[in-house]
Amino acid sequence: MFEAAELGRTLDKETYEAQVAELRTGLLTLQQELSHCDFPVILLISGADGAGKSETVNILHQWMDPRGIQTAAFDEPTDEERERPAFWRFWRALPPKGQIGILFGSWYSDPITQRVENRVDDSGLDLMLKRINIFEKMLVDDGALLIKLWFHLGRDMQVQRIKKLRKNPKTRWQVSERDLAALKSYGRFRTVAERTLGQTSTGEAPWMIIEGFDERYRNTTTATHILEVVRKRIALDPKSLRGAATAWKRLGENDKTILDALDLDRHLEKKAYRKQLADYQGRLSVLARKAREQKVSTIVVFEGWDAAGKGGIIRRITGAMDARSLRVIPVAAPTDEERAQHYLWRFWRHIPRAGRFTIYDRSWYGRVLVERVEGYAAEDEWIRAYREINEFEEELTEHGIVVVKFWVHIDRDEQLLRFKAREETSFKQHKITEEDYRNRERWDDYAHAVNDMVERTSTVFAPWHLIEGNDKRWARVRALKILCERLEKAL
Amino acid sequence: MFEAAELGRTLDKETYEAQVAELRTGLLTLQQELSHCDFPVILLISGADGAGKSETVNILHQWMDPRGIQTAAFDEPTDEERERPAFWRFWRALPPKGQIGILFGSWYSDPITQRVENRVDDSGLDLMLKRINIFEKMLVDDGALLIKLWFHLGRDMQVQRIKKLRKNPKTRWQVSERDLAALKSYGRFRTVAERTLGQTSTGEAPWMIIEGFDERYRNTTTATHILEVVRKRIALDPKSLRGAATAWKRLGENDKTILDALDLDRHLEKKAYRKQLADYQGRLSVLARKAREQKVSTIVVFEGWDAAGKGGIIRRITGAMDARSLRVIPVAAPTDEERAQHYLWRFWRHIPRAGRFTIYDRSWYGRVLVERVEGYAAEDEWIRAYREINEFEEELTEHGIVVVKFWVHIDRDEQLLRFKAREETSFKQHKITEEDYRNRERWDDYAHAVNDMVERTSTVFAPWHLIEGNDKRWARVRALKILCERLEKAL
Numbered sequence: 001m002f003e004a005a006e007l008g009r010t011l012d013k014e015t016y017e018a019q020v021a022e023l024r025t026g027l028l029t030l031q032q033e034l035s036h037c038d039f040p041v042i043l044l045i046s047g048a049d050g051a052g053k054s055e056t057v058n059i060l061h062q063w064m065d066p067r068g069i070q071t072a073a074f075d076e077p078t079d080e081e082r083e084r085p086a087f088w089r090f091w092r093a094l095p096p097k098g099q100i101g102i103l104f105g106s107w108y109s110d111p112i113t114q115r116v117e118n119r120v121d122d123s124g125l126d127l128m129l130k131r132i133n134i135f136e137k138m139l140v141d142d143g144a145l146l147i148k149l150w151f152h153l154g155r156d157m158q159v160q161r162i163k164k165l166r167k168n169p170k171t172r173w174q175v176s177e178r179d180l181a182a183l184k185s186y187g188r189f190r191t192v193a194e195r196t197l198g199q200t201s202t203g204e205a206p207w208m209i210i211e212g213f214d215e216r217y218r219n220t221t222t223a224t225h226i227l228e229v230v231r232k233r234i235a236l237d238p239k240s241l242r243g244a245a246t247a248w249k250r251l252g253e254n255d256k257t258i259l260d261a262l263d264l265d266r267h268l269e270k271k272a273y274r275k276q277l278a279d280y281q282g283r284l285s286v287l288a289r290k291a292r293e294q295k296v297s298t299i300v301v302f303e304g305w306d307a308a309g310k311g312g313i314i315r316r317i318t319g320a321m322d323a324r325s326l327r328v329i330p331v332a333a334p335t336d337e338e339r340a341q342h343y344l345w346r347f348w349r350h351i352p353r354a355g356r357f358t359i360y361d362r363s364w365y366g367r368v369l370v371e372r373v374e375g376y377a378a379e380d381e382w383i384r385a386y387r388e389i390n391e392f393e394e395e396l397t398e399h400g401i402v403v404v405k406f407w408v409h410i411d412r413d414e415q416l417l418r419f420k421a422r423e424e425t426s427f428k429q430h431k432i433t434e435e436d437y438r439n440r441e442r443w444d445d446y447a448h449a450v451n452d453m454v455e456r457t458s459t460v461f462a463p464w465h466l467i468e469g470n471d472k473r474w475a476r477v478r479a480l481k482i483l484c485e486r487l488e489k490a491l
Numbered sequence: 492m493f494e495a496a497e498l499g500r501t502l503d504k505e506t507y508e509a510q511v512a513e514l515r516t517g518l519l520t521l522q523q524e525l526s527h528c529d530f531p532v533i534l535l536i537s538g539a540d541g542a543g544k545s546e547t548v549n550i551l552h553q554w555m556d557p558r559g560i561q562t563a564a565f566d567e568p569t570d571e572e573r574e575r576p577a578f579w580r581f582w583r584a585l586p587p588k589g590q591i592g593i594l595f596g597s598w599y600s601d602p603i604t605q606r607v608e609n610r611v612d613d614s615g616l617d618l619m620l621k622r623i624n625i626f627e628k629m630l631v632d633d634g635a636l637l638i639k640l641w642f643h644l645g646r647d648m649q650v651q652r653i654k655k656l657r658k659n660p661k662t663r664w665q666v667s668e669r670d671l672a673a674l675k676s677y678g679r680f681r682t683v684a685e686r687t688l689g690q691t692s693t694g695e696a697p698w699m700i701i702e703g704f705d706e707r708y709r710n711t712t713t714a715t716h717i718l719e720v721v722r723k724r725i726a727l728d729p730k731s732l733r734g735a736a737t738a739w740k741r742l743g744e745n746d747k748t749i750l751d752a753l754d755l756d757r758h759l760e761k762k763a764y765r766k767q768l769a770d771y772q773g774r775l776s777v778l779a780r781k782a783r784e785q786k787v788s789t790i791v792v793f794e795g796w797d798a799a800g801k802g803g804i805i806r807r808i809t810g811a812m813d814a815r816s817l818r819v820i821p822v823a824a825p826t827d828e829e830r831a832q833h834y835l836w837r838f839w840r841h842i843p844r845a846g847r848f849t850i851y852d853r854s855w856y857g858r859v860l861v862e863r864v865e866g867y868a869a870e871d872e873w874i875r876a877y878r879e880i881n882e883f884e885e886e887l888t889e890h891g892i893v894v895v896k897f898w899v900h901i902d903r904d905e906q907l908l909r910f911k912a913r914e915e916t917s918f919k920q921h922k923i924t925e926e927d928y929r930n931r932e933r934w935d936d937y938a939h940a941v942n943d944m945v946e947r948t949s950t951v952f953a954p955w956h957l958i959e960g961n962d963k964r965w966a967r968v969r970a971l972k973i974l975c976e977r978l979e980k981a982l
Contacts (some may be wrong), residue, residue, distance in 0.1 A: 073815030324564030
């Protein structure tokens with residue numbers, strides 16, 4: 001794979017200087033155009049030690065307008081990073097739309113290092129690479145342009161480089177212990193790199209291998225490649241990017257949904273409610289302490305009809321817990337920093353640290369509920385979202401996070417009663433808007449969307465719990481009970 | 492001080508329930524109004540163990556709309572937090588305008604704990620409290636409403652509480668080792684608390700002491716207090732909040748500014764430039780590595796006229812460094828998340844981790860430059876900013892961060908030449924807009940603002956370096972030299 005990058009290609013000074021002026025103009029013009037575009041450019045810089053990765057990043061910063069470019073470098077993860085799923089640190093560093101983000105190190109470093117140091121075997125590596133493929137596909141599906149550059153340096157060139165650096169007292173310091181160690185394991189590194197690139201050079205995000213020995217050749221090749229692919233991407237009609245929507249079986253008007261199976265007559269008498277509520281809250285508070293000690297994090301998701309009583313349930317949960325371990329994230333309109341990112345980005349922001357709880361009052365399921373029904377997301381976007389969400393939740397659970405999802409269900413009549421009641425209670429009036437009445441009219445569409453959502457995203461690792469909500473007391477105790485049981489199983 | 496909070500005040504159930512309904516309505520209405528206001532409410536929850544802090548936070552969450560309230564709790568700092576000045580973690584957690592942020596633990600916990608555990612003496616505590624006064628004043632000056640609640644529990648009540656909890660097997664677990672230890676050092680804690688409250692109960696942010704023994708009394712007192720002060724603050728005419736602007740000595744049309752003292756004829760021949768540039772870049776790269784090893788962070792600030800050549804200098808600096816240790820923050824219009832915070836918030840976001848560099852291309856000095864000249868900041872705001880900025884930079888340097896500030900100076904004729912040249916170079920055209928020409932017309936106003944800025948914010952710990960910029964080569968080498976010297980002194 002790397003043979004073509006061991007030809008010792010160089011570029012003479014004159015040609016180089018002529019090209020640089022043109023490339024710089026090109027890059028700056030490109031950035032201008034890009035700033036009006038609705039997608040980010042994610043540039044991964046990987047490759048062999050000494051192949052000029054750091055130098056290339058510097059040159060790009062030198063040639064481009066710093067206002068549209070940012071670099072993130074990934075060292076050892078911090079403890080805030082270690083306490084979350086592995087990709088959290090990369091989500092933090094993704095560039096917003098219209099900008100170029102250079103990721104130095106990126107999600108390839110750790111898998112490659114682990115394999116080179118024999119901490120995983122080939123199948124372990126393959127599993128990590130598969131996860132990378134999934135992650136990259138998701139970014140690209142959302143419109144991101146992913147440019148993956150691999151800087152290569154043959155072994156002979158490595159030796160030559162180190163010799164040269166050591167000879168000059170001014171550059172000697174640049175040769176570190178790590179360089180010498182890397183040289184020793186060069187063959188091994190090369191094999192692992194080949195496997196990695198082979199498995200992750202996908203149609204949507206192919207690798208570009210760049211010969212790293214000659215600085216001038218490296219700089220112009222890198223810049224030319226970036227220019228070409230970004231230009232091509234800008235020229236593309238945005239609509240042509242949309243994946244063809246898979247055939248989607250639509251439920252008919254009278255088809256039953258999964259919600260029809262719920263027995264909304266279930267209820268609880270006041271006395272029984274009081275007792276059970278106290279019991280479960282007691283259990284929950286003990287479990288929350290245990291979770292904190294064992295550093296097991298929990299994510300609770302609440303979805304449901306307007307006025308279904310999500311807030312009431314959430315308050316019964318938080319009432320049983322230490323406010324210090326807990327964060328409730330009410331999901332409303334995104335901020336502009338959030339709007340400039342992938343739709344999952346704003347949820348990644350709030351992933352809890354080890355041992356804590358995050359409760360999402362509405363969540364990423366907005367994508368396949370309101371965004372689907374109201375047409376805010378295109379068909380291929382929400383169809384794709386089921387898979388993306390499953391992958392996201394799998395990642396959470398594999399990190400050891402307990403994911404508990406509730407749909408709180410009421411029927412149309414009950415909803416109307418509650419709307420009216422809210423309008424009569426002064427401190428609840430703000431909860432009722434015209435939009436709530438509008439949404440009511442699309443009840444069947446929403447019911448179908450809920451049906452599809454449960455069908456496609458109720459997984460072994462993150463199942464949906466449907467709560468009969470017509471009786472508030474029943475709903476609260478039921479949700480508490482389920483939460484306790486899920487935690488007990490996990491702890 | 493605490494005697495008035497040891498009266499054993501209670502509230503009977505009936506009165507309580509009647510009051511609660513009213514308080515809840517009040518709080519919800521208040522939140523609605525607050526959401527349209529241009530200031531945040533910062534609610535600090537402090538006090539004795541067992542005085543119901545956590546319970547109060549839960550009640551507030553239960554009574555209020557979760558969409559306008561957020562709680563941050565402060566445990567042991569994470570390593571990302573430890574690598575920055577002590578207040579960084581609190582800046583991260585400040586609520587945006589129109590919302591209520593509950594800070595649980597807050598900036599009082601650590602000083603009190605340190606003093607109780609005898610890790611500092613009284614004067615050490617006083618120093619920390621003074622810093623808190625400065626920080627709080629800054630928040631309040633910016634319009635924030637700071638409510639500081641101290642929950643008190645007398646010693647007898649403490650004993651009574653623990654006895655009661657231990658008797659019931661269901662609540663026994665709530666008594667921790669920490670509670671018992673706290674009981675032992677109760678007298679000491681009380682003395683330290685009294686000193687702390689005494690020194691930080693300022694006119695702009697007084698403490699409210701709440702007797703914590705009876706849950707009902709505690710809840711209603713807390714809610715009533717919050718209602719009162721927030722209502723009062725909302726009712727205030729925003730203009731009345733403006734501090735009276737101090738008499739400000741304005742420079743006359745023909746007064747010389749500090750910039751006139753610079754010798755803009757200074758220049759460097761090409762050959763000497765090449766040599767010196769290489770030398771200083773070499774020195775800088777060694778110093779940057781050393782800084783990384785010694786975990787000394789550096790903040791470099793660039794201010795200067797449009798087209799003064801800031802970008803060119805920055806690129807010569809970054810060109811000498813490992814892109815992984817460095818972040819360039821180009822300061823443009825704030826995002827909406829930034830606009831909803833104190834003006835320093837968006838700079839705090841980018842404070843480097845240990846051993847790294849952050850280069851701000853324009854900075855917080857915008858407050859006393861463009862915002863002053865163009866009238867974006869009111870007079871009292873920019874006058875206050877000199878002090879706020881000095882305090883901010885002192886905090887940075889006390890954490891061990893090296894703060895290097897450059898003003899790059901050119902004269903009006905040189906600027907015009909450069910504007911014209913830029914218009915003729917295709918890849919620099921985007922740098923010139925009509926606004927640049929508009930700003931040019933206010934040259935004298937800006938010169939006066941620069942003069943005041945240097946006069947008032949060139950401190951021993953963070954002095955200004957004025958760079959003669961008419962000759963680009965001179966300016967680049969000069970800035971590199973100064974940066975190297977500052978780093979050499981610090982490392």
